[in-house]
Amino acid sequence: MKKYILTLIIITLFFSTYAQKRTMVTYFKKGMITENKNNYDYRRVIEETDTPSIYHLYEFYPDNKEKALATISKFEPNIVYEGIFQGYNKQGILTSKVNFKNGVLVGECSYYYDNGKLENVFQYEGQADHPNKQQRRWMTGIDSLGNQFIKDGNGLYKKTDKGGLTEEGNYLNGYKDGIWKGTGNKASYEEVYENGVFKSGTSTLADGKQIQYDKMEQQPEFKGGISEFYKYLARNYRFPAEAQRNQVNGKLYISFVVEKDGRLTDYEFKNSLGYGTQEEAVRVLNECPKWIPGKQHGIPVRVKYNININLAQR
Numbered sequence: 001m002k003k004y005i006l007t008l009i010i011i012t013l014f015f016s017t018y019a020q021k022r023t024m025v026t027y028f029k030k031g032m033i034t035e036n037k038n039n040y041d042y043r044r045v046i047e048e049t050d051t052p053s054i055y056h057l058y059e060f061y062p063d064n065k066e067k068a069l070a071t072i073s074k075f076e077p078n079i080v081y082e083g084i085f086q087g088y089n090k091q092g093i094l095t096s097k098v099n100f101k102n103g104v105l106v107g108e109c110s111y112y113y114d115n116g117k118l119e120n121v122f123q124y125e126g127q128a129d130h131p132n133k134q135q136r137r138w139m140t141g142i143d144s145l146g147n148q149f150i151k152d153g154n155g156l157y158k159k160t161d162k163g164g165l166t167e168e169g170n171y172l173n174g175y176k177d178g179i180w181k182g183t184g185n186k187a188s189y190e191e192v193y194e195n196g197v198f199k200s201g202t203s204t205l206a207d208g209k210q211i212q213y214d215k216m217e218q219q220p221e222f223k224g225g226i227s228e229f230y231k232y233l234a235r236n237y238r239f240p241a242e243a244q245r246n247q248v249n250g251k252l253y254i255s256f257v258v259e260k261d262g263r264l265t266d267y268e269f270k271n272s273l274g275y276g277t278q279e280e281a282v283r284v285l286n287e288c289p290k291w292i293p294g295k296q297h298g299i300p301v302r303v304k305y306n307i308n309i310n311l312a313q314r
Contacts (some may be wrong), residue, residue, distance in 0.1 A: 026044045044063070045060070047144050054072075062089075081098055093115065097110045099124075106124050139152065141157070175193070189201055189202065213297065216296070217294075220258035248275055252278065255305060258291050262290030
């Protein structure tokens with residue numbers, strides 16, 4: 001009888017421990033968390049495992065078809081993926097199978113067309129040994145008609161994007177190599193690569209003017225860096241009186257475009273806290289000093305940028 005009681009206690013403890021594992025469910029609409037469980041794009045389920053600091057992540061479309069399967073080591077404040085991540089389209093077809101280590105893509109990563117056929121295979125090398133070097137090797141490339149243009153890291157790439165830009169050049173051992181050329185409606189460029197390392201570039205504008213550049217791409221930047229930009233917001237954002245009376249707290253998620261001349265335009269709010277908080281954000285952004293614009297191939301371009309403003313009662 002004593003052995004029976006002991007076994008029963010052990011089994012009870014096991015199921016009690018299992019039942020206490022945390023499960024967190026979050027709903028998303030247009031990339032933002034929503035409380036509306038009847039109108040959402042997908043839901044995310046995070047479950048504890050038997051291993052400390054390791055969690056299972058599942059994402060589902062509203063019809064309960066899988067959107068993503070993954071393992072993570074953190075979910076606050078940001079998700080840190082570990083191991084294999086699998087993504088699916090709304091038809092339930094695998095569209096990506098990639099590998100992470102501490103939130104960084106590593107090893108072989110495969111991507112598929114919506115019909116399930118292989119599109120690309122990349123090999124992520126981790127930290128590049130040169131600041132201008134690609135961090136991934138393109139090992140397999142197959143177009144939508146099934147023609148393979150990159151095999152074992154070697155091949156000729158030529159593609160025209162939706163904006164009318166045609167780019168072509170060679171891949172060698174997975175990296176861009178030699179002379180690459182691009183032709184668009186308003187400019188053309190020629191760049192030199194060596195084993196994936198960008199060496200130099202020259203853009204030629206429609207009027208014949210040439211621009212030399214040593215970086216293929218530059219992100220827009222507030223003078224002094226992003227920390228100075230947030231200091232500017234903190235100094236100039238005036239918490240609306242109505243928002244204070246209603247004890248508004250939270251974050252405003254905003255996207256805007258940094259224009260070619262550094263102005264900020266095209267504000268888009270991904271959520272709303274109400275009580276004049278959005279209007280005040282627009283005022284502060286309108287009065288913001290000009291940014292250093294982003295560049296591609298040495299030419300200033302419009303770049304979309306995302307920020308959040310943390311509104312807390314002072």
